[in-house]
Amino acid sequence: MDPDPKMRPPASRAGRPRKSEQRASARERLLEAAHQVMSERSSIDVSVQEIATRAELNVALINYYFGGKDGLLLELAVMHQSRYEAILQHLLDSPQTAEMKFRAHIRGMVRAFRRVPYLQRLHHKILRGSSEESATEVGARLVRPLGEFYRKLIEQGVADGTLRRVDPMHVYLTIVGACDMLYSGSASLRFGFDVDQVDDAISEAYAEYLAKAVLRGLAAQA
Amino acid sequence: MDPDPKMRPPASRAGRPRKSEQRASARERLLEAAHQVMSERSSIDVSVQEIATRAELNVALINYYFGGKDGLLLELAVMHQSRYEAILQHLLDSPQTAEMKFRAHIRGMVRAFRRVPYLQRLHHKILRGSSEESATEVGARLVRPLGEFYRKLIEQGVADGTLRRVDPMHVYLTIVGACDMLYSGSASLRFGFDVDQVDDAISEAYAEYLAKAVLRGLAAQA
Numbered sequence: 001m002d003p004d005p006k007m008r009p010p011a012s013r014a015g016r017p018r019k020s021e022q023r024a025s026a027r028e029r030l031l032e033a034a035h036q037v038m039s040e041r042s043s044i045d046v047s048v049q050e051i052a053t054r055a056e057l058n059v060a061l062i063n064y065y066f067g068g069k070d071g072l073l074l075e076l077a078v079m080h081q082s083r084y085e086a087i088l089q090h091l092l093d094s095p096q097t098a099e100m101k102f103r104a105h106i107r108g109m110v111r112a113f114r115r116v117p118y119l120q121r122l123h124h125k126i127l128r129g130s131s132e133e134s135a136t137e138v139g140a141r142l143v144r145p146l147g148e149f150y151r152k153l154i155e156q157g158v159a160d161g162t163l164r165r166v167d168p169m170h171v172y173l174t175i176v177g178a179c180d181m182l183y184s185g186s187a188s189l190r191f192g193f194d195v196d197q198v199d200d201a202i203s204e205a206y207a208e209y210l211a212k213a214v215l216r217g218l219a220a221q222a
Numbered sequence: 223m224d225p226d227p228k229m230r231p232p233a234s235r236a237g238r239p240r241k242s243e244q245r246a247s248a249r250e251r252l253l254e255a256a257h258q259v260m261s262e263r264s265s266i267d268v269s270v271q272e273i274a275t276r277a278e279l280n281v282a283l284i285n286y287y288f289g290g291k292d293g294l295l296l297e298l299a300v301m302h303q304s305r306y307e308a309i310l311q312h313l314l315d316s317p318q319t320a321e322m323k324f325r326a327h328i329r330g331m332v333r334a335f336r337r338v339p340y341l342q343r344l345h346h347k348i349l350r351g352s353s354e355e356s357a358t359e360v361g362a363r364l365v366r367p368l369g370e371f372y373r374k375l376i377e378q379g380v381a382d383g384t385l386r387r388v389d390p391m392h393v394y395l396t397i398v399g400a401c402d403m404l405y406s407g408s409a410s411l412r413f414g415f416d417v418d419q420v421d422d423a424i425s426e427a428y429a430e431y432l433a434k435a436v437l438r439g440l441a442a443q444a
Binding site: 020041042043045064119120123124127128129135136138139140143144146147148166167168169172173174175176177178179180181182184185187188189190191192193195205209210212213216217218219 | 253263264265267309329331332342343346349350351357358360361362365366368370388389390391392394395399400401402403406407409410411412413414415416417427428431432435436438439440441
């Protein structure tokens with residue numbers, strides 16, 4: 001998901017691609033460049049020119065390959081979660097209590113946001129500002145599976161006696177909101193908490209806290 | 223904070239103000255128009271033209287009164303939380319356990335986001351994209367007091383035996399993230415949970431859930 005920058009193919013001169021391998025490579029370089037710029041900035045407010053400059057390619061190629069910036073962002077959103085449903089299903093099917101599955105899921109979510117810190121804001125932008133078709137694709141591929149996952153996991157936890165009955169939407173809002181806030185709100189941390197940069201240690205400590213706090217909130221026994 | 227639209231002063235023709243009362247009123251109408259448009263859209267991606275059109279005033283007045291869109295947004299952010307520090311201090315000073323204060327605070331936070339759903343994203347935008355001066359103002363007036371509030375409340379709860387010792391930053395991230403997500407993520411709810419619009423009932427049910435879940439997470443006894 002985050003290839004080493006040194007592994008990227010050598011940059012060609014800005015301009016149109018000349019061979020089919022270069023076309024494939026240019027397409028990937030634009031996706032990777034957008035990912036890099038948005039991750040560094042922890043923001044999706046980047047221009048097509050910034051993306052093209054980072055990729056060392058002509059900005060017109062973004063229209064050529066993706067039909068524009070929105071198309072590129074949609075492809076990035078879907079690409080980053082291509083194995084998403086399978087991972088959730090695998091966890092659902094595993095032989096553990098619902099409580100243990102929730103714990104593993106929350107830790108995984110914090111790590112996923114560390115890899116793709118802008119992902120939630122990208123979803124929101126597509127759900128709100130893009131075509132109905134794009135919104136439906138993101139909704140069906142990324143939101144619905146997570147909602148279903150929480151619904152099934154709570155059912156299981158009520159049945160196996162580890163969880164209390166709660167609204168899956170409330171669980172969705174609190175977990176995704178808490179994960180996203182570590183990055184969408186990262187600029188606020190230096191004012192309130194003297195944290196200039198979210199690093200691995202902060203992410204891991206937060207995952208630990210969040211898993212424990214959420215599971216205490218969901219536990220069958222008060 | 224959300225005056226009845228029927229209470230607004232009658233619209234004058236678009237153009238420059240002619241009297242000092244009209245100047246004062248035009249300034250307020252621009253602030254109120256920005257608040258309305260961003261609340262309806264649950265997004266801060268609005269243009270100065272949309273704000274001016276809603277206020278039925280000339281777009282040039284945004285520069286005249288606020289020095290531009292960023293100035294208007296900064297004023298709105300500070301205006302909406304002018305009593306913020308006092309409210310937090312009042313709660314800190316009240317004769318209740320830390321657990322009870324946290325519960326009241328969380329319910330108040332969910333209601334505050336219902337009144338000003340875009341506020342957190344506005345903070346982030348100012349903290350990240352505006353001048354160092356604006357960022358410092360928002361940081362000092364809005365982030366630092368909340369961080370201090372959590373720090374003191376946890377200290378009090380550890381002392382009065384109602385709360386366990388946790389990192390105030392983790393509490394800040396989870397509470398603010400969970401509150402913001404109800405609005406920043408509202409467009410996702412129709413896909414996962416068949417919710418088209420966040421209304422008072424949804425906000426109240428969420429406040430109830432969040433207060434209970436967070437307090438169970440923070441309680442001294444597991």
